[in-house]
Amino acid sequence: MSATLPVADQRMVARAALRLITADRRAVTVLTVLNVLAALAGLGGPWLLGRIIDTVAAGAGAGAVDRLAAGVLACAIAQTLLARQSLAIAYRFGERTAARIREGFLRRSFALPAAVIERVPAGDLAARGTTDVDAVATTLRDILPNILIGVVQIVFIVGAVLLLNPLLGIVGVLGLSGIWFATRWYLRVARPAYLKEGEANSRLADELAATTSGARTVEAYGLARRRLDAGRAAIAETRRTRLATLGLRSVFFPSVEISYAVPSVLVLLLGGFLYFEGHVTLGTVGAAVLFLRQLVGPLDMILIWIESLQSSSASFARIEGLAAVPAGPPVSTKLPEGDRIEISHVRYAYDEGRDVLHDVTLTVRPGERLAIVGLSGAGKSTLGRLIAGVDRPSSGSVAVGGVPVADLPPDELRRQVVLVTQEHHVFRESLRDNLMIEAPDDELRRALKTVGADWADDLDRDLGEHPPDGAQAQQLALARVVLADPHTVILDEATALLDPTAARTAERALAAVLHERTVIAIAHRLQTAHDANRVVVMEDGRIIEVGTHDALVEAGGPYAALWRSWHS
Template identity: 65%
Template sequence: MTADSPSAPLTLPIAGPSAVRGAALRLIRLDGRAFAVMIGLNALAAGAGLVGPWLLGRIIDEVRSGGGVAAVDRLALTMLGFALVQLVLARYAGHVGHRFGERTLARIREEFTERALALPAAAVERAGTGDLMTRGTTDVAAVGATLRDAGPEVLIAGVQAVFILGAVFVLDPLLGACGVLGLLGIWFAARWYLRRALSAYLDEGAANSALAEQLAATAAGARTVEALGLQERRIAACREDIEKCRATRTRTLFLRSVLFPAVDISYVVPVAGVLLIGGVLHEHGTVSLGAVVASALYLRQLSQPLDTILQQLEQVQSSSASFARVEGIGPAAPAPSAASPAPADDRIEVAGVRYAYPGGSDVLHGVDLTVRPGERLVIVGPSGAGKTTLGRLLAGMDTPRTGTVTVGRVPVAGLDAEQLRRHVVLVTQEHHVFLGTVRDNLRIASARATDAELRAALVAVGAEWADELPDGLDTDLGHGSHRPDGAQAQQLALARVVLADPHTLILDEATALLDPSTARHTERALAAVLEGRTVVAIAHRLQTAHDADRVAVMEDGRLTELGTHAALVAADGAYAALWHTWHGEGHGSERSPRRQEANSDAAGKDET
């Protein structure tokens, strides 16, 4: 985190109920045929399952009326046949449902990856990687489990429940009404649960994200924590987040502890009611004994699908919260919009810019700056002066609170991703080596680059070491393979910049991890490769400023000086003080270029 970066993490957005419903319907439409087949098979399986109790009622009536054994055997064999048909249909319906779930889960994963990569870097930085990682792993897995298991099971159970209640009404409407009234307890209990469950599971997901972020930050900074003796403070912070996770988990457990006992009691009520009222009706001759028994069996059979629905209700609610978190990071398919206007040229203009990180005061105060096409501008100043923040605004990663930042009279932040990459690229001292070969890491910037172009880009940034690897460009990088050190990783990042060939390059301490000699060589090589391109460098090593066309000095979020190196040194202001201090000089005349170079390298080594 830089000195002028935000300190308080923000939370990535969460999709609202209407957005979640819309996303679910969209996913169903994408595989509508399989969904329709699944519904049809479930309906047929449920219909086959209704035949058994009805035939049992027929058998009872047949026996009471003195029917023969042959008739009873025929009805029993028919029951067995329909049971086998139900088994086959249910298994095939489950197979179709699982395939539908896996295909839909694959779409969710692909869309999540696309949306995560499209997120503004600033949003990810401020929210923390823990939240994004939890959404991409735990939440996506929860949605997948529902699509694969809970979803089809609930759907099957729902169809069965509707068919069973319909069968009771067909046998006798009054018995059907008694059964429905007896189930009101389940309806009230489920309604009470659903009103509270979604928010409870969202809180649980947020607590899990916060804990993941805390643990990841502690693990990543373990050496710093140990060096500064911060173990107790970090342990206390982790324990606090663990306690929040425990509290949110306890809340969801409490909701289930109220729901399930109420449901268990409610199962007995409709069966008892139908037997009592059915007995009275049978005494008066308005309904047969077989119909009463069949109705009671139907309502007893109803407990199985209702059990399935209620047992999976927790997972459905949990996955609904997870789906809201997954959908919250951005639209799956952005609505087409008018293309951003193309910049007229590469001139960058900063006018009256003020910027404040969320919840903080301004860190930039009315900055005005023009960067001419093809110019090499270096921004210098003490730590916390606002250099990095200005660089992020120039790269379109943030939007000013007031004022404008434009390239070719078009707002930088308004350019779409493709246009932005063609015009402005920001390279910081933070770097990343992706799993894969050296070639894979370089072709991220230019997918069609030839091996000759890849090697030329490596040579341009002083990364000749790549040819000395066991398999050259085919050498795997990462765990268990060659692991580049910090300097090599930074050179790979700079080589990607050479391949991307942007019109404007912003370097924020991009050579900080290189030793002074290599840094000077890399900077000169980059300058030669990027000849004619606009380069804005944020630097602490003032030798970079000495070679620039112009130097901008930042102090306390303000641009205080702007001019050539010679003019600023002659002005004897803030830049002159920095220059003399960096060289260890008093306010005397400048040394010879050869002596300055020697001092530059020596100062760089001290800095390292």
Template identity: 60%
Template sequence: MIVLNVLAAAAGLAGPWLLGRIIDEVSGGGGVQAVDQLALAILAFALVQLLLVRYARLVGHRFGERTSARLREQYVDRALTLRSSVVERAGPGDLATRGTTDVEQVAITLRDAGPDVLIAAIQAILITGVIFLLDPVLGVCGLAGMVGICIAARWYLRRAPAAYLDAGAANSELAEILASTASGARTVEAFGLQARRVAACQAAVERSRSTQLRTLSLRSVLFPVVDVSYVIPVVAVLLVGSVLHGNGALSLGTVVAAALYLRQLSQPLDTILVWMDQLQNSGASFARVEGLAQAMEPDQSSGQHSNPGPPSSSLVPADDQIAVRDVRYAYDAGPDVLHGVSLTVRPGERLAVVGPSGAGKSTLGRLLAGIERPRVGTVTVGGIPVADLDPELLRRHVVLVTQEQHAFRGTVRDNLAIAAPSATDAALGAALCAVGADWALELPGGLDAEVGGQAIRLDGAQAQQLALARVVLADPHTVVLDEATALLDPGTARHTERALAAVLRGRTVIAIAHRLHTAEDADRVAAMEGGRLIEVGTHDELLAADGTYASLWRSWHGRPGA
């Protein structure tokens, strides 16, 4: 690619020099034949340059497409290996913007800007060198006239990177707000939050607009200065060259050739300056794409970011026992939401975690599933910190199922095979029946029925049942159910929970629930309040103790006073 670009730039230098020769030939009384030969030579060099540029661009575009393809694949790989907590903090809108708009900006640079800037830079260097070969004095005049471009470019480059990073962040924020508003449209309507969401969207649009205006203001200073700076060196060369020609130091053809070269120099410089704006934009985009490689977990104690390193595949739990020891946890360096929680879950035990809203139940579930790391204390499985396990190994030990589930676009089989790629149709059907999702087998096409997108649309309860079927297929030794049946109606939820209990018999089940019939069926109940573990025992023991759990039980049955 570099060789072809050098040859193309060299071929482009022949035109002004040959035109200067024609002027000298005519001035010196040369014949028509010599002029025709020089004109044909100009045409030949132009055709050679055209072919070289064509193949140089072809090679450059192939390079750009291969590189951008690798970049896209690498981005997807990195996004899929991010810890769940990082994904949740970033938000789907931000990740989608990085994976679409930002990656496309980098791809444009690799495919178009890279080759164009390379060609232009080579042309500018060669043209400048040729001017100095024609006459050093004219070369100095030409470069002196370009000082304005250097000053304007330096001013621009000191301000542009930060401005484009701000613009990218504002666009991601806008995408995130729009995505969350659209996905939660029913909730917004149900709670009358339309005005609040519209105001938030308008504020995000305004922030995005202001950052775009900032980058526009930078360009509005750069380009006018550059346009004026192109004229100054040509004028300087013509004035100085006319004096030298009058004194017999230079031929008229040399002066004209130098002026033409300076005019020709404006084309590659224009290309570089135009793409410089794109390069700033794509540079910010590339930083955001590559930022996934350095996605860091928040340090709970300091609020700073620290990288705990990738999970190790060499860590293997000695057994299935889960132990929580004096755990404290805070979100984003805020106040602790868990305070010294200690708990041991025996293998094969069914434990219900109950408590009022805000008690810390879901946070404890996230720690048990390895999604979050405790600020203080440890959460281990078989003596190994849960969050340190390799993701594939972790999911064979612990699976978290929440009420927020998703039916992926594809067939029912595709949705289930995520958990067990090698499962047979019989195993998939059995998993569906186990969680009361027989309806999936009755769809047109059965396991091959297309769901999601423009195909069969599943409601939240149906998507939840597919998620529970995936749990059955994944066959972990510990399942953390965080209100996993909340989207189901009470009758279906009760049936599904009993079916799951039968399927998961012999495995550890940690059920976080507000429906206390789950606690009544459990081996033990852990009651939480204010981020603390208040009491642990069987359903009957805690009722007899007449503490927090007993109060919750009476409230749930409509008897808050007694």
């Protein structure tokens, strides 16, 4: 079963952005002040150029023009220095904020319930943690500072034109209405389009991950054509969504480019008329046109980046979607009293589908070896996951020492029950870091020796450069179990993927780990059931027999039939 991670709405994204800004409010304040000063310095140039025109028209000498020209140069230098310092602060702010987003994403990923992690398509979470996080980080570092500078410049330039001549200013602002309408349309249609593109990217990443991780299975069963067809379909969907966003841009940007010239044309026409009527000076008209032409730079910068801003806004919504995953119930503060595991009237269904476990009741006594057997699909692994606290029953309870297993905090759960499967993750870190437990080196070495990991003599060995084989990875996983020291170990096909020689090595390691612990073995080889203290037989999500191996064989029921079939 797979699930889909939610996507945050615009309100959640806005609140998250506000939290990020508030977390670095000092840098934002300094950044805003510098941008305001840079914008004010930028206004001096056009105003002084207008004064130069009026000075020349009045017949003043070269000295007056030189002084005004020096003022223009001083304004340009001041604007450059202030803008440079502003960008430096903005980039540092962007990097710090991007780091906060990455850290927050990791915290939320680790806080997700294990059941959610396992059911979400691998490509979805991977795409959010890589492509989406990188897109938001780029926005914070490169785009937002430029947009902030552009917005401040636009506000001051429009204010300057209105102060210079209100009528010319109003006409110039009205000339910008075409840009406003085009931008409003684009913002309305772009976000859904970019969200669809992000979903398509996640599906493509998931298809690629599934195909590459299962390459041997694809080869063994001749599934290459089917996987290629699935990959081509995902690529086609990704291409379609990207062309859709490209189509929006191909309408938006040409419309904006045409609109740039409209304010200047309107001001020139009206300004010429007012000049000939004697209502304004030539310098005023020239300054107004220069101010409006100055708008092109920040407007162009904002509108160029707005496409990336829409894309990163959709990415931010996908990142913040992790916060919308329903939180599990609060962890229990009560500690288990004893090691007895009680399973009482448990029902369970995946994603609100039909029940796969039906009214299962069972007691696991401390220190016993219990084997759970049955045909594929009987519910054995599901029951194991419930006992290990990975999943929570739909109804009924699974408790250890009187406390529901799924309510235990992770550290306490690890000391109670550990699930060992056939899949063992090895991190690209040192052997010491891969053991996942902070403990003295001699304790780590004892754990490795217990499981027969003679190859693991150097705790600083980089397992990224020297990855262990299947049997060694199994030993590493078992060493983690030794260090966690749980009283109950659940085995679910723990050696199924190993070759016979490696399996024998792993089984010797298992024997050392399981000594004096409660063992629940989800058995596919009935020799495991033969050696257990008790055998639980499951069929269609129900327990249909419980007893010792000999008693069940003598009873001649379903287990006896399984034993005869396996033994023959």
